[in-house]
Amino acid sequence: MRIETKIKERADIEQIERIQKLLETGSSDLVRNAVSLFAWAVEESLAGRRVGSMDAAGTRVREVVNPLLDRARRTATYNLEPEGFAFVQRLITRPPEPTDALRALMGADAAGMEAS
Incomplete structure (x- = not known):
């Protein structure tokens, strides 16, 4: 499958370039990994779980706020x-x-x- 998109927002472009430079990776690898991570997050949301990150000490948690994950969570069945x-x-x-x-x-x- 070939996916093409135009990213117009300068902040988005800078964020992508910063990640590519930091991780020494190309666009295709970055997109594959981003899709893989997002697919996992969607599956977690469909299961009614919340997705977030925890600090190294395990004392602070930040939840990912994303409208598509919210939509997936609303469609979750129990x-x-x-x-x-x-x-x-x-x-x-x-x-x-x-x-x-x-x-x-x-x-x-x-x-x-x-x-x-």
Whole structure:
């Protein structure tokens, strides 16, 4: 397959040139890798997952914001086994009592909820 495109935005051109220089690669290799990475991101989004990056310490996460990935995520379907569906039904019909930690976080509101 041959793909041709015109990139007019100077910032986009500079970004592509910077990546090519940094990685010492050509346009075809860059596009193949970009498509491969994006295909993975789409598959993750279709599975209902979020795509992002994590810092080396594992303490900060940045989510990828992209309209096409958002569209894929919106089309995601979720399949539950019968046991999973029954579990969700139980949670909806008989939600668990709030934990002490949740009550502490809610403060005075928790006392008002218990009274009703």
